[in-house]
Structure formats: C-alpha cells, structure tokens
Amino acid sequence: MPxxxxxxxxxxxxxxxxxxxxxxxxxxxxxxxxxxxAACGHDFTAPPRRPAQARPPLV
Structure with a gap:
C-alpha cells in the first residue's frame, strides 16, 4: 500500500x-x-530492455 x-x-x-x-x-x-x-493519462508499456551480457566468473 502506498x-x-x-x-x-x-x-x-x-x-x-x-x-x-x-x-x-x-x-x-x-x-x-x-x-x-501525466499530461494525457495514456497508459503504455516501456520497450523491453536488452538482457545483460553474461560476465565470465572472476578468478
């Protein structure tokens, strides 16, 4: 709840x-x-984000 x-x-x-x-x-x-x-009240979905690049494990 807000x-x-x-x-x-x-x-x-x-x-x-x-x-x-x-x-x-x-x-x-x-x-x-x-x-x-906020100006017009139109609801929308943001464009999808590109997945984060997998990083190699630190050694």
Whole structure:
C-alpha cells in the first residue's frame, strides 16, 4: 500500500499509482501497462530492455 504522502501526490496528479501485480508473457515480458503519461493519462508499456551480457566468473 502506498504511504499517505504518495496518496496525496496522486490526488494532486503528480504521480500515478499502479497495481501490485505485474503480468508477464511466457518470455518474461510485461503484457500490462507499466507507465502512464501525466499530461494525457495514456497508459503504455516501456520497450523491453536488452538482457545483460553474461560476465565470465572472476578468478
């Protein structure tokens, strides 16, 4: 649950509160909006990030 200060910020339109459950597909990609535009209210999903390159173990 968000702190009272965050709820107040949401009431003033300074932040957008989301849900607590993220939905992902079989590849681990988000399938539900995870961003929202404060100006127009449009919800969208950020583009996927490239996976981090595997690093060799330190010896």
């Amino acid at each position: 702190a009272p200060e965050l709820v107040e910020q949401a009431g003033r339109g300074e932040v957008v509160l989301g849900g607590c459950c993220l939905m992902v597909d079989e590849h681990g990609r988000l399938v539900a909006p995870d961003r929202s535009c």
